[in-house]
Every structure is written in C-alpha cells, then in structure tokens.
Amino acid sequence: MQLKKPARGHTIYFKNMPKITATGTVAGPKECAGIVGQYVDRALENDMFGESTFEKAECKMLRCAIDCAIENAGLARGRVDALFSGDLLNQIISASFAARDFEIPFLGVYSACSTMSESIMLAAAMVNAGYIKNAVAATGSHFASAERQYRYPLEQGTTRPPQAQWTVTGAGACVISARGGGAGIANATIGRVVDYGVTDVNNMGAAMAPACADTLVQHFRDTDTSPEDYDMILSGDLGALGSRILKDLCWEKGFDISCNHVDCGEIIYKVIEDEFQGGSGAGCSAVVFNSYVMSMLKSGLFRRVLFAATGALLSTVSSGQGESIPCISHAVQIETQTAARG
Amino acid sequence: MQLKKPARGHTIYFKNMPKITATGTVAGPKECAGIVGQYVDRALENDMFGESTFEKAECKMLRCAIDCAIENAGLARGRVDALFSGDLLNQIISASFAARDFEIPFLGVYSACSTMSESIMLAAAMVNAGYIKNAVAATGSHFASAERQYRYPLEQGTTRPPQAQWTVTGAGACVISARGGGAGIANATIGRVVDYGVTDVNNMGAAMAPACADTLVQHFRDTDTSPEDYDMILSGDLGALGSRILKDLCWEKGFDISCNHVDCGEIIYKVIEDEFQGGSGAGCSAVVFNSYVMSMLKSGLFRRVLFAATGALLSTVSSGQGESIPCISHAVQIETQTAARG
Numbered sequence: 001m002q003l004k005k006p007a008r009g010h011t012i013y014f015k016n017m018p019k020i021t022a023t024g025t026v027a028g029p030k031e032c033a034g035i036v037g038q039y040v041d042r043a044l045e046n047d048m049f050g051e052s053t054f055e056k057a058e059c060k061m062l063r064c065a066i067d068c069a070i071e072n073a074g075l076a077r078g079r080v081d082a083l084f085s086g087d088l089l090n091q092i093i094s095a096s097f098a099a100r101d102f103e104i105p106f107l108g109v110y111s112a113c114s115t116m117s118e119s120i121m122l123a124a125a126m127v128n129a130g131y132i133k134n135a136v137a138a139t140g141s142h143f144a145s146a147e148r149q150y151r152y153p154l155e156q157g158t159t160r161p162p163q164a165q166w167t168v169t170g171a172g173a174c175v176i177s178a179r180g181g182g183a184g185i186a187n188a189t190i191g192r193v194v195d196y197g198v199t200d201v202n203n204m205g206a207a208m209a210p211a212c213a214d215t216l217v218q219h220f221r222d223t224d225t226s227p228e229d230y231d232m233i234l235s236g237d238l239g240a241l242g243s244r245i246l247k248d249l250c251w252e253k254g255f256d257i258s259c260n261h262v263d264c265g266e267i268i269y270k271v272i273e274d275e276f277q278g279g280s281g282a283g284c285s286a287v288v289f290n291s292y293v294m295s296m297l298k299s300g301l302f303r304r305v306l307f308a309a310t311g312a313l314l315s316t317v318s319s320g321q322g323e324s325i326p327c328i329s330h331a332v333q334i335e336t337q338t339a340a341r342g
Numbered sequence: 343m344q345l346k347k348p349a350r351g352h353t354i355y356f357k358n359m360p361k362i363t364a365t366g367t368v369a370g371p372k373e374c375a376g377i378v379g380q381y382v383d384r385a386l387e388n389d390m391f392g393e394s395t396f397e398k399a400e401c402k403m404l405r406c407a408i409d410c411a412i413e414n415a416g417l418a419r420g421r422v423d424a425l426f427s428g429d430l431l432n433q434i435i436s437a438s439f440a441a442r443d444f445e446i447p448f449l450g451v452y453s454a455c456s457t458m459s460e461s462i463m464l465a466a467a468m469v470n471a472g473y474i475k476n477a478v479a480a481t482g483s484h485f486a487s488a489e490r491q492y493r494y495p496l497e498q499g500t501t502r503p504p505q506a507q508w509t510v511t512g513a514g515a516c517v518i519s520a521r522g523g524g525a526g527i528a529n530a531t532i533g534r535v536v537d538y539g540v541t542d543v544n545n546m547g548a549a550m551a552p553a554c555a556d557t558l559v560q561h562f563r564d565t566d567t568s569p570e571d572y573d574m575i576l577s578g579d580l581g582a583l584g585s586r587i588l589k590d591l592c593w594e595k596g597f598d599i600s601c602n603h604v605d606c607g608e609i610i611y612k613v614i615e616d617e618f619q620g621g622s623g624a625g626c627s628a629v630v631f632n633s634y635v636m637s638m639l640k641s642g643l644f645r646r647v648l649f650a651a652t653g654a655l656l657s658t659v660s661s662g663q664g665e666s667i668p669c670i671s672h673a674v675q676i677e678t679q680t681a682a683r684g
Contacts, residue, residue, distance in 0.1 A: 008420065010447045012473035053663055078350065082532055089657065090432040092452050096535060096655035100668040105352045105532035107460060108655070108670075110434050110450040118449060122464065129471035131354035149659075190424055190447035193438060313438035313450070315431065317491075321395055326442040328450075 009222035010190045010215075012121075014128040017184030020120075020334065021177045023290035024068025026061045028143070028169030031279075031287065034269050039291035040170075041068045047144070047169045058142035058171075059094040061283075062087065063101055065171040065290075066138050073134075073175040077102060080175070081132035084119040086110045088141050088167075088282050089149060095139070104136070112311030113208075113237050114191065115139040116172065116286045117330040120307075121188035123176045124332070128185075133178050140171025141281030150201070150316060163203040165239045165265055165280035172286030174294070183297040183305075186333045189219040193313065195326040201319050205242020205265070205277055208310040211327035212238065213249035215308055219331050220255055227257045231302040234293060236309035236329065237265035237284040239277030264288035264309075285309040303339035307332050351564035352532045352557075354463075356470040359526030362462075362676065363519045365632035366410025368403045370485070370511030373621070373629060376611045381633035382512070383410045389486070389511045400484035400513075401436040403625075404429065405443055407513040407632075408480050415476075415517040419444060422517070423474035426461040428452045430483050430509075430624050431491060437481070446478070454653030455550075455579050456533065457481040458514065458628045459672040462649075463530035465518045466674070470527075475520050482513025483623030492543070492658060505545040507581045507607055507622035514628030516636070525639040525647075528675045531561040535655065537668040543661050547584020547607070547619055550652040553669035554580065555591035557650055561673050562597055569599045573644040576635060578651035578671065579607035579626040581619030606630035606651075627651040645681035649674050 025040040032043040042064060049057040049064075062085070070077060083102060085095035086109040099106035111118045119137035126132050144154055146167040152158040176185065194214045198207035212235050220226060227233060227250075238246055243263040250257045264285040265278040289307055296302040308331035314323070367382040374385040384406060391406075393399040404427070412419060425444060427437035428451040441448035453460045461479035468474050486496055488509040494500040518527065536556050540549035554577050562568060569575060569592075580588055585605040592599045606627040607620040631649055638644040650673035656665070 008423070010423075012468070055659055055663065081350070081352075086450075086452060088433075090659065091430075091454065091655060091657035093655070093657045093660045096668055096670075097660065097665070100535040100537050103534055106453075106535050106670060107464070107532060107672075108428075108452040110428060110452040111448075112433065122449070125468060125471065125473060126354070129467065129473075131467060131471075190449060192445055193442040193448050195442050313433060313435070315433035315435045317397055317432060318435045318439065321397065323439070326438055328438075328441075328448060330449075 010218050011187050011222035013187045014124055014185055016128045017186060018124045018127040018176050018178060019180050019182040019184050020174045021180040021182045022069050022073035023174040023294050024065040024072055025172045025287050025291040026064045026170060027287050031168055031170050031268060035267055036287055036291045039295050054142050054144035055089060058140060058145050059097045061171040062094050062138060062140040063098045065173040066098060066136055069136060069173040069175050075134060080104045080134050080136055082107060082135045084109055084123045084135060085138045086115045087139055088146055111328050112313055113282045114309040114311030114328050114330050115282045116289060117307055117309040117332050120332050121330055124185040127176050127178050135176045136173055137176060138173035139282040139286045141167055141283035143167045143169045146281055161202045162276050163241060165204060165277045167281035168268060168279045168284040168287060170283040170287040172290035174290050183334045183336050186335050189215055189331040191215045191328040191330045193326045193328050195324055197324045199324045204280055204312045205239040206245055207312050207325040208327040209238055209242045209245035210249060212246050212308055212310045212329040215329040215331050216250055217253045217255060227255055227260060230260055230304050230306045232305045233257050233261045234305055234307045235263045237280040238263045238310060239265040241277050297336055304335040307334060352560050353529050353564035355529045356466055356527055358470045359528060360466045360469040360518050360520060361522050361524040361526050362516045363522040363524045364411050364415035365516045365636050366407040366414055367514045367629050367633040368406045368512055369629050373510055373512050373610060377609055378629055378633045381637050396484050396486040397431060400482060400487050401439045403513040404436050404440045404480060404482040407515040408440060408478055411478060411515040411517050417476060422446045422476050422478055424449060424477045426451055426465045426477060427480045428457045429481055430488055453670050454655055455624045456651040456653030456670050456672050457624045458631060459649055459651040459674050462674050463672055466527040469518050469520050477518045478515055479518060480515035481624040481628045483509055483625035485509045485511045488623055503544045504618050505583060507546060507619045509623035510610060510621045510626040510629060512625040512629040514632035516632050525676045525678050528677050531557055531673040533557045533670040533672045535668045535670050537666055539666045541666045546622055546654045547581040548587055549654050549667040550669040551580055551584045551587035552591060554588050554650055554652045554671040557671040557673050558592055559595045559597060569597055569602060572602055572646050572648045574647045575599050575603045576647060576649045577605045579622040580605045580652060581607040583619050639678055646677040649676060
C-alpha cells in the first residue's frame with residue numbers, strides 16, 4: 001500500500017500519528033444487552049442515570065465518558081488542552097454543559113451522528129500539528145431526548161415504521177495524545193454534504209448511505225488504498241437497509257466493501273423488538289468505536305480500521321419546510337504500529 | 343512585545359501566519375443603516391431576501407456571503423479545501439444547507455455567537471499546519487428566525503425588556519489561505535465554558551461577559567501582551583451593558599481594556615428604537631468583523647486586532663429545565679505584516 005497525496009484530495013495526513021491512548025464509554029441497559037455490553041466502561045442499570053430529565057441524563061453520560069477516558073489515560077484534567085465535542089440536542093447542550101464542568105478549553109462541533117469522527121479528526125489535526133499535546137473527542141445521545149426532540153413525545157406511543165432505527169443511549173470519548181501507546185490516527189477524509197433527495201425522516205439509513213459512499217470512495221482514491229487494505233470499514237449508523245445501499249453505491253464506483261464492512265447501527269443491538277434497522281444517534285458509533293473496535297485494535301486482532309461515522313443534517317424545521325435530508329460522513333483511518341510499519 | 347508560550351496556555355500559535363485574503367458580507371436593511379452599511383458587500387432591501395421563510399432567507403444570506411468571499415478572493419470554488427461554518431438554528435441547518443450547495447468539504451462547528459472566531463481559529467489551524475491551502479470560515483443569523491426559535495413568535499408582539507439585544511440579520515465569511523496578501527492570523531486562544539449563574543435569557547450580555555473576560559485575560563497572559571498592544575479589542579455581541587461588565591472584570595484582573603475595547607453589538611446599530619443594548623447573534627460579529635474591521639486592517643488604520651466573539655450556549659430546553667447560561671468566547675489575533683514585523 002502506497003500513500004500518495006493527489007492534487008485536490010479531501011484527505012489530510014497526520015505524519016506524527018497522534019495516538020488514541022485511552023477511551024471511555026457509557027451505555028444504557030438495552031445497548032449493553034448486545035455486543036458492546038462486555039466492552040463498555042460503565043453499563044447503566046437505568047437510562048435516567050439518577051437524573052430528573054432525559055437531557056440531564058444524556059449530559060451526565062457524556063461527562064462520565066469523558067471523565068472515564070481521562071482517567072484511563074492516567075492524565076490529570078488540567079493536562080487536557082482541548083475538548084472537541086457535540087451532540088444531537090438543539091444547541092449541543094449536552095456537550096456545552098459537560099464542558100462547563102471540566103473547565104477544559106472547548107471547541108463545539110456539529111455534524112449530527114458523524115460527530116465522533118469529526119471530533120477525532122479535528123483533535124488529531126491539532127495534536128499532530130503540535131498546537132496541543134492532549135485532546136479529548138467525545139459525543140453521545142439518548143433515545144428519549146432524541147425521540148421527543150426529533151419525533152414524537154414517548155407518551156404518545158407512536159408506532160414506528162419498519163425502516164426506522166433506534167437512537168442509542170450511550171456516550172463515548174477518547175483521549176488523543178502526541179505521545180503514548182495505542183492505535184494511531186494516520187489520516188482523515190473530510191466529508192462533503194450529499195443530498196439524494198430522501199425526505200422520509202424515518203429512513204435515515206437511506207438518506208445517509210450516499211454521503212458515506214462519497215467519503216469512502218474519496219478516501220480510497222486520495223490514499224490510493226482499496227477496501228482489502230482495512231481489517232474493518234466501519235460506518236456510523238446506517239442500519240441494515242442503509243448498509244445494503246452503501247455497499248451497492250461503493251460497488252457501482254468500483255469498490256467492493258462487502259467483505260469487511262460493518263455498520264455500528266447494525267451490530268449494536270440484538271434486534272428482537274422494535275429497533276428494526278438497528279441503532280442510530282451520535283452515541284451509536286461513539287460507543288461501538290470506543291469500546292468494541294478500540295478493544296480489537298488494542299488486542300492486535302485489527303491492525304487498520306477506517307471509521308466513517310455518518311450524520312443526517314436535518315432539523316424538524318427543515319423537514320417541516322419541505323426540505324430533503326442533507327447528510328455527511330467524515331472518515332478517520334486508525335492503525336496500530338504494526339500496520340503502520342507494514 | 344515579546345511572544346512567549348507558557349507551559350499550559352490555551353493559546354495556539356500560527357508560525358506561518360495564514361492570511362485572510364478576502365471577505366464577503368450580507369446584511370439586512372436595519373443593519374445597513376448603521377456603521378457597517380458602507381462596508382458590506384450586499385445590503386438587502388428586504389430581510390426575506392426573496393425567500394418564503396426566515397430560515398431559508400438566513401441560509402441564502404450565508405450562501406451569498408460565502409460565494410462573495412470566494413469570488414473576492416479570486417478563487418474557483420473547487421480550490422476551496424474546507425468550509426468551517428455553523429449558526430444559531432437547531433442542528434445548524436443554515437450552514438449545513440449552504441454547504442450542500444457548495445460541494446466543499448464541510449466541518450460543522452457550534453459555539454453560538456462565538457462561531458465566527460471558532461471557525462477562523464480552526465480554519466487557520468488547518469491552513470497553518472499545511473493540511474489544506476484554502477479554507478472558508480462563515481456564519482450568520484436572522485432576527486426573525488432567532489426570535490421564533492429562542493423567544494416568542496413575532497406575531498405575538500411581545501414587549502422586549504430593556505436589557506435585551508436585537509439579533510442581527512446578516513452573514514459574513516472570509517477566505518483563509520496559506521498564500522496571498524491580507525492580514526494574517528498570528529494565534530488563537532481557545533475559550534473555556536464559563537457560567538456565572540445568570541438565568542435571564544434576555545440578558546445575554548451579562549451572561550457572556552465573564553467568558554469573554556476569561557479568554558481575554560488568558561490571551562494576555564499566554565502571549566505576554568497587554569491591551570495597549572492592540573489597536574482594537576473586539577468583543578462579539580455583549581451589547582452596552584455586557585461591555586461595561588467586561589471592562590470591569592478585566593480591570594479586576596489587572597488589564598485595563600477601556601481605551602481600545604469595542605463591542606460589535608454596541609456599534610452595529612444606530613440605537614433609536616427597541617434594540618436597547620445593541621446587536622447580538624452569530625451574524626453580528628461576522629458582519630462587523632468581516633466588513634468594517636477587516637476594511638480598517640486592509641487600509642492600514644489598524645495593525646493588530648484581538649477578535650473575541652462571544653457565545654451563550656443555552657437552549658430553550660436547558661432554560662426550561664432551570665439551567666443557567668454557560669458561555670464561551672474564542673479569540674483570534676489578526677495583524678498586518680507591518681505589525682508582525684514590529
């Protein structure tokens with residue numbers, strides 16, 4: 001595999017390979033019944049997390065994940081130079097209120113459920129350039145706060161259509177440092193906003209798949225790699241239907257990702273009730289990536305992962321005004337030292 | 343003036359001094375009646391801007407400002423490597439929908455009315471490090487879309503209290519490039535979230551002033567500069583009352599900014615009606631900085647400006663749940679080549 005940088009790619013390269021030295025994850029009971037259950041740092045018994053509102057519970061999960069990541073990295077809070085975070089709530093209040101408690105310089109980001117990879121990208125860019133030494137990238141979501149903000153009050157008991165996904169209750173954070181052990185961030189591909197005209201707000205997977213395909217194809221072309229070069233190509237939260245669309249779109253462009261593609265939304269739940277297509281929400285990829293996937297990288301079972309979280313950039317106002325759903329996907333390439341040498 | 347970097351400052355330094363090569367600004371009729379009127383690129387006759395909704399008008403203003411900045415820089419759209427943008431609407435839809443039309447790699451940011459300086463900081467950091475060559479930083483706001491999202495429907499005719507500010511209808515963008523003429527970005531101070539417990543959502547100036555003071559004082563200490571080293575210390579949108587609080591807070595910490603401090607919100611309007619404390623909104627500092635202030639830097643009347651836009655990170659939900667208003671302010675130091683040499 002040879003890395004060459006084309007004239008006008010969308011990929012930025014991190015020569016100094018900033019390391020993900022530690023992670024922290026929190027997830028709700030429904031989430032912990034699935035694959036991530038054995039990997040998360042804190043499994044909640046109750047998704048209220050001792051708080052009086054869903055929004056406060058969401059914020060507390062995010063704080064908890066950030067705290068846990070900093071502790072796992074063995075860092076004092078004062079040595080974290082910047083926190084990159086955002087979430088799905090209006091005005092990213094979970095991230096802002098969490099940042100209030102940490103007193104760490106804070107850079108708010110928003111790209112819906114692509115926030116985890118955007119945060120990692122920006123944090124890695126700042127650390128690699130030597131501006132800062134230690135950064136934290138974090139995001140999360142909560143099923144109940146998302147439902148009542150984006151869809152219907154839970155009390156209404158609205159029936160969910162079969163193409164719907166289930167917003168993950170969980171949060172994930174990672175510490176990105178100039179020094180230390182752990183998997184490194186080799187490069188990142190900045191996504192473009194892609195809109196195929198999907199207007200069904202219950203069909204996020206179909207809306208987001210084209211944006212994810214755009215970024216993956218751009219990444220393969222920029223870095224002169226192909227799907228086989230990765231142990232895992234991890235998309236954000238396309239769910240079962242969206243994942244199938246993604247594979248088709250990539251295949252049309254000449255890239256067959258079917259062998260090593262995994263979608264966070266597709267694997268997070270034991271789909272037994274009404275999650276239908278699987279998980280979604282910023283917390284979905286945040287939990288899967290920072291628990292299960294990072295654990296695989298740490299153990300050496302994976303050597304190179306392409307992580308492309310996906311976000312739907314709609315609001316209730318934009319949908320109400322007849323707009324379709326613009327989407328985005330940012331990708332980061334994570335690899336162990338063995339892979340980097342190979 | 344000697345620049346020295348303390349062990350754990352919050353300031354990042356741009357050795358290669360990325361340049362602001364061009365700007366683009368759009369403002370509504372009320373805004374253009376004031377000081378910025380003669381400097382903006384496009385003065386609107388009507389704040390609907392030919393659109394059917396306020397939100398669509400806001401998005402169109404942002405698109406127009408970005409387009410104008412790229413054109414003024416003499417760049418082809420395809421040569422812009424990244425767009426950093428955000429706005430006040432839920433899920434930053436103005437920025438996301440504007441980005442959809444440009445097909446430029448997009449990084450969504452959110453720090454309320456501090457979005458202009460956060461965007462400039464991140465764009466400058468990426469350009470300075472050599473990741474990208476040309477970036478656009480942009481934001482905007484609209485009085486009517488902000489009123490109905492954050493406060494009351496306009497049709498209700500609610501009386502405004504005397505401590506209130508008026509959300510600016512306008513947008514501003516700038517092109518930040520590795521090469522080219524124009525004022526350079528020397529460094530940036532990343533803000534922390536500061537909350538003094540203000541709960542009055544009509545008194546944003548008082549809520550934001552402590553965050554601005556925190557960042558300014560941190561900046562002076564990190565860079566070993568004092569207020570006299572700047573031709574202008576430009577805060578975001580504190581308004582008249584907030585500006586007085588800012589000066590007091592800085593003075594308490596040993597920095598007298600009273601001689602060269604100017605607040606975008608305080609100067610943007612001819613306060614004659616019910617704007618009371620002046621302007622606010624992400625568009626306020628975006629328009630003032632990218633039109634009037636950049637023009638002063640271009641003409642050589644200013645040589646060094648410290649621009650600290652300020653943001654209140656509340657949402658209607660956080661206020662409704664009894665939370666106070668956490669605030670943030672990011673600062674960027676802009677200077678002409680003469681100042682840099684001096």
